Amino acid sequence: MKSDNLLDILPTRKIPWLSADQANGDVVFSTRVRLARNITGYPFPGRSSRDDRHRVCEVIKSVFPLSPQFDNAMVTDLHALGKVDRRFLFERHLIGSGQQNREHGDAVIASADERCSIIINEEDHLRLQVLQSGLRLHEVWPQIDRLDDSLSEELPYAFHKHYGYLTSCPSNVGTGLRASVMLHLPGLVFNGHIDSLIRAVNNLGFAVRGTFGEGSEVTGNLFQISNQSTLGEEEHQIICRLHRLVRHIITLEIDARQLLLERQAAELYDHVGRVYGQLRYCFKIGFRETMTWLSTIHLGIDLGMFPSLKKSELSELLVLLQSGHLQKGDNKRMTKEKQDMRRAEILKERLST
């Protein structure tokens, strides 16, 4: 196990897993699966003492490397890090939102390509996580399952024969599994079917998170779909059900885009063109707006409007233009307004075709 500091390496390099070829990348941005686990004999992190947190952290660190994915694993203790660094790791999906505040014994172990990570002492003692671009549930699930198996041989997991894995929050008890897929659905937003789709998805037991404006009005085109329940269903069933659902939504989205192109091509080109113009010539821009508009440019690439732009670069911008990344990039704290201005500068530079 190497102990290179993540924060020395990450800020200056591309995000390796985003550069990979994407399966169904026109519609699915990324796949993410995580497992919540705890070690028996220690209180859950929210209730444990400083010493217990440190002990749990040491126990987990001591059993590495366990899996081929972690050959070049990097371990980072979070307690010593400043606010910007922790924000940066959060935006990179490497720590949880709770870990943006300083806590004893917090740490993250990440593979060199950032795809696999173990978050230590967030809500649970361990959160195993595997990320991948495109729709890759059937690749990602066996990877995290193998990692979990190896760890379970070394670490005494808190497990109940009736309930399954025990977790800090009851909503994770059972499998401790949360599988999620980030979808890009401009066609269904444009044709107004998105709201009924979201209701249907909810009724099937999946949660949908999107960019919503006032009330429940959808303002962006990006939606994360994940399983709600972790009890009463085996892991591979959850994965298969989610996979089938996403395949179905992909078909709906592609049909919607096809119809739009046949019936409202001028409106579509006009909308995408204006979004591009604004992104390129704005003087300041917030991250949420950036995210919404970049997903529109993504659609423009699919429509053949921007031959010299690459989708993987847009996906990377969605990470790089977040608050912590901007500040880490310039190596200083920035006000919200300075961040908005810096974000606009980078967009102008990156979007020039």
Next chain:
Amino acid sequence: MKSDNLLDILPTRKIPWLSADQANGDVVFSTRVRLARNITGYPFPGRSSRDDRHRVCEVIKSVFPLSPQFDNAMVTDLHALGKVDRRFLFERHLIGSGQQNREHGDAVIASADERCSIIINEEDHLRLQVLQSGLRLHEVWPQIDRLDDSLSEELPYAFHKHYGYLTSCPSNVGTGLRASVMLHLPGLVFNGHIDSLIRAVNNLGFAVRGTFGEGSEVTGNLFQISNQSTLGEEEHQIICRLHRLVRHIITLEIDARQLLLERQAAELYDHVGRVYGQLRYCFKIGFRETMTWLSTIHLGIDLGMFPSLKKSELSELLVLLQSGHLQKGDNKRMTKEKQDMRRAEILKERLST
């Protein structure tokens, strides 16, 4: 008097009077003064027979050239022209809106630089008109006054010793004078003072026409101010009152812009930049929106944001991108959607810096 056809010459050339240096051009786009006159012994055009209309037209044509401005005057009979040609001349301010429909005896006599014209048989037998860029009331008024004097020596004007010049519409009786100034007031729109300014201007007896959205909300930055009354005040008094009022508004506008730059520079640059991006990358755009946004780009030029764009080119675009000009330029009838797409194409080309 030459009888070159306006429609052979105008479509392929720049608008001469817009290319001139502009006085107070940051705020004032253009000055326009017109006089309504009728010839005694003939019914007003709205009530006259086909023969009377033709006779009036011949009488007026026969007294040219009368003034140095009209040395290279071009006479155009409107009756033979198609819809697009008449629309084109209307957008060029050379005929009245009523003359977009075919009527016997309609004609226009225009100076070679399009600044001076006489419209024949619109609402009145004659409408003399002089246009100029910038705030030029004190230049334009003597010009039109001299032209009127020369004409009055040859033509028996309908004149009443108590009421003054008689006109088809009572609102023009007296001086028959309408002096108007086109103002660009983004500062006062941005700071929200425009509504109270409009009320104050109305109370002083001047009319304000702008681009208004739903209700009375202002959506554009262009406002035309003109005198309401033509009775009870001498011509030079009307001209002087309007000039003083406009000078005052210019001061208010410049102060408003200065304050905006001091307090909201980032918002201002951002707004102008986004407008520029949309104009440059839209796929279709209506004329009203174009007009609103081009006036914003005008402000951007004043702010130094577009060193390679010239204000006179924008002012010209405001003419060239109108419906009739687009159709005349491509020499064919176009649907509204085709016009919107062609307009976007021209903008993309002309705004590339």
